[in-house]
Amino acid sequence: MGRGDLSDDEWARLEAHLPRNLGRGGRWQCHRRVINGILFRQRTGLPWRDPPPRFGKWKTVHDRHRRWSADGTWEGILRAVQADADAEGRIDWSMVSVDSTSCRAHQHAAGAHARSPRVAGKRGKPMHHRLDEALGRSRGGLTSKIHLVGEGGCRPLAFVITPGQWGDAPQLIPVLERIRVPRPEGGHPRTRPDHLGGDKAYSSRRNRSYLRRRQIKHTIPEPKDQRTNRRRRGSKGGRPVSFSFDKMIYRRRNEVERTINRLKTFRAIATRYDKRAYVFHGTVTVAAIRLSLRTG
Known part of the structure; x- marks a missing residue:
């Protein structure tokens, strides 16, 4: 086992949720070696063609990641790992927080072919495919933005990737709708936290109405401008938010910031190198899986 590879305990947690065979009599190359190769690339940010020989052929590592990003395999694995963590009591539902972070895009991340990509061996477009490839221009150049919900244990629960110039408030509802943690004993997956924290960028009447409707x-x-507008409307402005605002609870919002810091220890996330949005979505998902596997 090399530095940064899956430990025996992490592999035991992950192995049960991996695909069994390739289909039509084919067999996958060793899952553990290939996934360690994917994690090596995530951690170092090196080009796909340059991993050490101990991970096997670079094309096998790249194709495995691209295929599982396209067909939703990584996302299914993440939910299965989250279900195990929830059953063990390692997910803190008492307080989740939402925040966003911008990721600078490398020059090699631009220039994706305008033609829509296809999933190998299947019809239709890849999951999470975007026509804009989640790339936007801001003062810093090409950027992407990760909108993230993190739980109290500093592990990602769900995320949405958008172009870098997109605002935070409109993405609160989409990212909360992505929370789906299955229950091993059966029944509907858990989708609602007990409490949500966020900074003032997420303050809007639409978001607050949505949270009240879902009893979150x-x-x-x-x-300040929203407070002034509410006072101007008088009794129609609604109840002041300050009555329900708890500064002690708000301090726990740093948990999602620490979650983002953990995600960005992966260099392939801190700087985006993937041309396609669905591949970058898979890159972030793999990092979320790795963080969810850790028990500490």
Whole structure:
């Protein structure tokens, strides 16, 4: 086992959720070696063609990651790992927080072919494919943005990837709708946390109405201009947010910031090198799986 590879305990947690065979009599190359190769690339950010020989052929490593990103295999594995963590009591539902982070895009991340990609051996487009490839221009150049919900144990629960110039408030509902942690004993997956924390960028009447409708308690400060507008509307402006705002609870919002810091220890996330949005989505998903496998 090399530095950064899956430990025996992590592999035991992950192995049960991996695909069994390739189909039509084919067999996968050793899952553990290939996934360690994918993790090596995630951690170092090196080109796909340059991994050490101990991970096998570079094309096998690249194709495995691209295929599993396209058909949703990585996403299914993440949910299965989250279900195990929830059954063991390692997910803190008492407080989740939402935040976003921008990722600079390398020059090699631009220039994807305009033609829509296809899933190998299947019809239709890849999951999470975007026509804009989740690339946007801002003062810093080409960027992508990860909108993330993290639980109290500093592990990602769900995320959405958008172009870098997109705002935070409109993405609150889409990212919360992505929370789906299956229950091993059966029944509907868990989709609702007990409490949500966020900074004032997520304060809007639409978001607060959505959270009240789903009966999710929330601690989100109200910007000064929204307070002024509410007072101007008088009784129609609604109840002041300050009555329900708890500064002690709001301090726990640093948990999602620490989650983002953990994600960005993977260099392939801190700087985006993937041309396709669905491949970059798979890259972030693999990092989320690795963080969810850790028990500490």
